[in-house]
Amino acid sequence: MKTAEKMNRSALSRIALFTSGGDAPGMNAAIRAVTRAAIAANLEVIGIRRGYQGMIEGDFQPLYASDVSGIIHLGGTMLRTARSNAFRTPEGRSRAYEQLKNAAIDAVVVIGGDGSFRGAQEMSQEYPVSFVGIPATIDNDMYGTDYTIGFETALNTVVEAVDKIRDTARSHGRIFFVEVMGREAGQLALHSGIACGAEVILIPESNAEGGKLHDFLKHGYKNKESSGIVIVAEGDESGGAMKIAERVRLDHPELEVRVSILGHIQRGGNPTADDRINATRMGVAAIEALLAGEKNIMIGIARDKIVQVPFKIAVKLCHRIDEQLLDIQRLMNI
Numbered sequence: 001m002k003t004a005e006k007m008n009r010s011a012l013s014r015i016a017l018f019t020s021g022g023d024a025p026g027m028n029a030a031i032r033a034v035t036r037a038a039i040a041a042n043l044e045v046i047g048i049r050r051g052y053q054g055m056i057e058g059d060f061q062p063l064y065a066s067d068v069s070g071i072i073h074l075g076g077t078m079l080r081t082a083r084s085n086a087f088r089t090p091e092g093r094s095r096a097y098e099q100l101k102n103a104a105i106d107a108v109v110v111i112g113g114d115g116s117f118r119g120a121q122e123m124s125q126e127y128p129v130s131f132v133g134i135p136a137t138i139d140n141d142m143y144g145t146d147y148t149i150g151f152e153t154a155l156n157t158v159v160e161a162v163d164k165i166r167d168t169a170r171s172h173g174r175i176f177f178v179e180v181m182g183r184e185a186g187q188l189a190l191h192s193g194i195a196c197g198a199e200v201i202l203i204p205e206s207n208a209e210g211g212k213l214h215d216f217l218k219h220g221y222k223n224k225e226s227s228g229i230v231i232v233a234e235g236d237e238s239g240g241a242m243k244i245a246e247r248v249r250l251d252h253p254e255l256e257v258r259v260s261i262l263g264h265i266q267r268g269g270n271p272t273a274d275d276r277i278n279a280t281r282m283g284v285a286a287i288e289a290l291l292a293g294e295k296n297i298m299i300g301i302a303r304d305k306i307v308q309v310p311f312k313i314a315v316k317l318c319h320r321i322d323e324q325l326l327d328i329q330r331l332m333n334i
């Protein structure tokens with residue numbers, strides 16, 4: 001059965017959608033896809049502004065097909081986003097449910113990361129609300145999907161920045177500690193490190209790499225005509241690029257060490273083509289899932305196919321680091 005036919009056979013009449021947690025490039029493409037797929041299925045669409053905080057406060061706006069024109073290429077999120085402490089409390093979730101009920105909302109699409117899905121799962125255990133999630137976070141830390149919206153764009157941003165840092169590092173014969181985002185996840189660090197030919201990559205998922213840094217400083221960095229790039233995930237147990245650099249300066253006063261913390265530039269910018277395409281695929285799949293009566297699942301992409309993963313699995317297990325990539329990284333730095 002074609003998507004449009006499937007879409008006309010549902011009991012749903014009004015859905016809501018919102019973005020939550022850290023913004024990620026491609027969230028707008030997902031908003032557009034969810035809105036238009038829902039309207040194609042004769043559903044009314046309500047946009048909730050500022051994530052769970054807006055749900056609690058009833059900050060709702062109707063969305064029509066024209067409202068999502070001209071946004072597919074924009075970073076950030078037109079619905080804005082938030083981290084809401086109030087939603088973590090039973091009182092907050094109770095107020096949020098009252099708002100959904102008063103607005104006659106049958107089902108909700110949540111576009112966000114692991115925390116956002118934990119919140120949805122929590123609420124769906126307390127109240128009769130059907131949630132379907134679309135994974136959007138530059139951290140790429142969700143289990144069950146190879147891919148989260150925003151990761152690829154952020155990766156390219158990091159690669160572009162580190163390539164520039166390499167130019168100056170090589171010119172001066174310096175070692176740079178470059179900190180990339182990822183509170184608990186080293187995906188961005190690992191992938192960008194490989195793409196930039198980093199000498200060492202420090203990530204929270206593997207503490208074996210600390211020894212590699214030691215070896216590199218002792219033996220690998222031979223003379224001032226070479227340079228060194230050490231990518232540090234902000235969540236690495238060694239305490240971030242600044243702290244590591246301080247220790248290295250004490251142990252190796254002969255080396256010229258600099259630090260660069262890339263920060264929030266990693267979250268902005270126009271989404272790449274793949275981020276836009278995957279956001280669109282997942283947005284349509286989210287509406288199809290709701291129309292089919294699914295709830296409390298995340299839409300994902302695994303081996304380039306759309307998959308559905310129960311929230312409880314997606315948030316409980318983390319996206320494991322590909323050990324082969326770590327091996328490849330070590331091999332490239334013999």
Ligand SMILES: Nc1ncnc2c1ncn2[C@@H]1O[C@H](COP(=O)(O)OP(=O)(O)O)[C@@H](O)[C@H]1O
Pocket residue numbers: 020021022052082083084085086087088089112113114115116117118119120122136137
């Ligand atoms: N265990 C939880 N219970 C209820 N709400 C939660 C829970 N975890 C996260 N949330 C809600 O989801 C929001 C987004 O989560 P956060 O971890 O900040 O971002 P992300 O979804 O990108 O991982 C939080 O600000 C909070 O409102």
Ligand SMILES: O=P(O)(O)OC[C@H]1O[C@](O)(COP(=O)(O)O)[C@@H](O)[C@@H]1O
Pocket residue numbers: 021022023083113114115136137138139181182183184234267
């Ligand atoms: O912008 P904030 O609130 O300081 O958060 C920074 C964090 O958000 C992220 O960019 C994205 O994380 P989430 O997707 O879980 O929100 C992390 O990499 C980073 O640690």
Ligand SMILES: [Mg+2]
Pocket residue numbers: 021113114115137139
């Ligand atoms: Mg998260």
